[in-house]
Amino acid sequence: MKIQLLPSTFDQHGCASQEQRLTCFVIDDRVAVDAGSIALGLSEAQHESVRDVIVTHPHMDHMATLPIFIDDHFALLTEPVRVHATDEVVALLERDVFNWTVYPRFSQLKNEHCFVMEYIPFRPREEFRVAHLTVTAVPVNHIVPTVGLVVSDGRTTVAFSSDTAATEDFWEVVNERPDISALFIESSFPNSMGKLAEVSGHLTPEGVAAELRKLSHNHLDVLAVHLKPSYRETLVRELDALGISGLSAMEAGRAYEW
Ligand SMILES: [Zn+2]
Ligand SMILES: [Zn+2]
Structure with a gap:
């Protein structure tokens, strides 16, 4: 399975910026998970092959360019573009x-x-098909109706x-699976902003560590995503300081394979 986090912006040389303002993952060049940067970050070939989009929640950073993509x-x-x-x-x-x-x-x-x-x-909790994938959605703890996904x-x-902020049901469903190769977990705010993270339904690196303790799987890759651009350096440092093996900040634009 090939998964990319699409870049939100590019520098003057056309290189992907690591600052993630918008969320859109592409699986196997066919299925998008969220659509924040879908109209901006897809390759030319992906523009022709992506026709299924799973929207986890309606926040702007997760659907901003979906209307533009269809347009x-x-x-x-x-x-049709299937949402x-x-x-x-x-x-x-x-x-x-x-x-x-x-x-x-x-x-x-x-x-x-x-x-x-x-x-x-x-x-939620009922398996469904999207292209070649089977997906289970589980409500998580955000400030609007939001689902996490097992794909x-x-x-x-x-x-x-x-x-999501701290959550339970999602980990239950993840733990029911015999084998998980990769987990994409949000890490929005630095540890000093724990209060804001909690009220806005997000996690800090310390919160990520607490969530990972609920996971019964070992030996999986954990990619931190949704790092707020203004705190990116601090977040990367705080994630590193956790000393959790397999945990790193996901690189925008890179194709990961499992
Ligand atoms: Zn949100
Ligand atoms: Zn978001």
């Missing part, structure tokens, strides 16, 4: 984003081939915490 491809789509999300999240996207004011309601619009966007709702291609299984 970019509007005339040429031969199948997989809980009913709650679909309702929020329809109310607040695709509402004819912020952007058109693409779920009601067709080009000459097909509807350009289709919602495919899923229920498998039949050989490799990985887990995404999405945005």
